[in-house]
Amino acid sequence: MIPAAFEYDRATSVEEALGLLRTHGADAKLIAGGQSLLPLMKLRLARPDRLIDIGRIEALKGIRRLDDGRLAVGSLTTYADLIASPEIKYGLFRDALPTIADVQVRNRGTIGGAIAHADPASDMPALLLALDAELVCRSAHRGQRTIAATEFFEGPFTTVLDPDELLIEIRLPAPSQHHGSAYRMLEQPASGFAIAGVAAVIGQTEAATGDTFDDIRIAVTGVGDHPYRAAAVEAALVGTPVDAPSIAAAVGAVCEGVEVMGDIHADREYRAAMAVVMAQRALEGARARLT
Ligand SMILES: Cc1cc2nc3c(=O)[nH]c(=O)nc-3n(C[C@H](O)[C@H](O)[C@H](O)COP(=O)(O)OP(=O)(O)OC[C@H]3O[C@@H](n4cnc5c(N)ncnc54)[C@H](O)[C@@H]3O)c2cc1C
Numbered sequence: 001m002i003p004a005a006f007e008y009d010r011a012t013s014v015e016e017a018l019g020l021l022r023t024h025g026a027d028a029k030l031i032a033g034g035q036s037l038l039p040l041m042k043l044r045l046a047r048p049d050r051l052i053d054i055g056r057i058e059a060l061k062g063i064r065r066l067d068d069g070r071l072a073v074g075s076l077t078t079y080a081d082l083i084a085s086p087e088i089k090y091g092l093f094r095d096a097l098p099t100i101a102d103v104q105v106r107n108r109g110t111i112g113g114a115i116a117h118a119d120p121a122s123d124m125p126a127l128l129l130a131l132d133a134e135l136v137c138r139s140a141h142r143g144q145r146t147i148a149a150t151e152f153f154e155g156p157f158t159t160v161l162d163p164d165e166l167l168i169e170i171r172l173p174a175p176s177q178h179h180g181s182a183y184r185m186l187e188q189p190a191s192g193f194a195i196a197g198v199a200a201v202i203g204q205t206e207a208a209t210g211d212t213f214d215d216i217r218i219a220v221t222g223v224g225d226h227p228y229r230a231a232a233v234e235a236a237l238v239g240t241p242v243d244a245p246s247i248a249a250a251v252g253a254v255c256e257g258v259e260v261m262g263d264i265h266a267d268r269e270y271r272a273a274m275a276v277v278m279a280q281r282a283l284e285g286a287r288a289r290l291t
Helices: 014-027 037-042 079-084 091-099 103-108 111-117 123-130 231-237 244-253 268-288
Strands: 007-010 028-031 050-053 063-065 071-074 134-139 143-148 153-155 166-172 178-187 194-204 215-221
Touching: 014 028, 014 050, 014 134, 014 166, 028 037, 079 091, 079 103, 091 123, 091 178, 091 194, 091 268, 111 123, 111 166, 123 178, 123 194, 123 215, 178 268, 194 268, 215 231, 215 268, 231 244, 244 268
Parallel strands: 007 050, 028 050
Antiparallel strands: 063 071, 071 166, 134 143, 134 166, 178 194, 194 215
16 A cells, blocks of 8 residues: 655754654654554554654664673664674574564664564564663753663553654663573564564673572563563572573563463463463573573
8 A cells, every 4th residue: 555645854863853853743753764664654554744764864873882881772773784793792682683574674674663663572672671771862852861671661562752752772781791691482474573582681790699690681572562571580580590490480470460462373371371481492592602
C-alpha cells in the first residue's frame, strides 16, 4: 500500500531536528532508517502529518570509547555498523546482531530506531537492559536527560520518550574483569522476532568472593508486553557459582511478576516454558564465555 500524504523535512543537525520537533511536536514523526515506521505507514497503521528525517545527521552516527571506559553508540548507528565495530566485544552482541532481520534491514535499521520503536519482541532492548545501558535523550524544552534502560520501556511500542525528544546516544558500561554474556532466543520462523529471548550477563565485582558471582543481569524479550529484567532470577543467582545446579534452581522465576503474552504463534504456557529454557541456555552460554 501507499502511505497517506505527509509533509517532509530533512534535518541536517541535531539542533535543526530539535527545532522541528518543538514546532511540530505530536503531529510529526522522526524517521531514521525507516525499517519500522515505513511499513506501518504503508499499512496506514501510522499516519503522521509530517516526517522529520534525521537519517543524515552525522553527529548521531558512530561508536566511540569515553574516557571512563564506557562505550557511546550514536542513535543512528546501524546494526551493520555495530557488527563491524572492533569495539563490540560483548558475547551477546555477537550472538544477536547477525541474526536480526536480513542484510538490508541490518544496513538501514538503526539502534535508536529499534529502541524508540519498542516492539515487545525486539532483540536490542533486551541486550541493552542486560548491559545496564543508559540512553541520552534531548529536547528543546527540557534539555538533555539520561535514562536508564530499565526505566525506558513502558509497554508495547511505548517508551518514556516525549514526542519532541530525540534519542542521541546509548552508553554501555565497560564490562567487569571477569565476565561473560550470551543471548539465546526462540524465534518466530516467519518474522524472526523473538517468541522468547533472553540476554544474560554474569560478572564479578571486587566485592565478589571465591568462585561466586555478584553481578548478574538477565533481560527478557518477546514474553511480556515490554522487555524486562528478570529480577527474581538475578537475585537467586547472586552469590552462587552460576553452575548447572544454581542455574536450574533459579530460571523457573524468569516470568515472575509478568503477564505472559499469548498469540497464534505461542500460547502463554508454551511461551513461559520457552523463556525458562532460553534463560537456562543464555546463562550457560555466558558462563562458557567467562573471560
Ligand atoms: C523485514 C524486517 C525484519 C525484522 N526483523 C527483526 C528481528 O528479527 N529482530 C528485531 O529486533 N527487529 C527486527 N526488525 C525491526 C528492525 O530492528 C527495526 O525496524 C529497525 O531497527 C528500526 O530502526 P529504524 O532506524 O529503521 O527506525 P525507523 O523506522 O526510522 O523509526 C522507528 C521509530 O523510532 C523513532 N525513532 C527513530 N530514531 C529515533 C531517535 N533517534 N530518537 C527518537 N525516536 C526515534 C521513529 O519516530 C519511529 O517511531 C525487522 C524489521 C524488518 C523490516
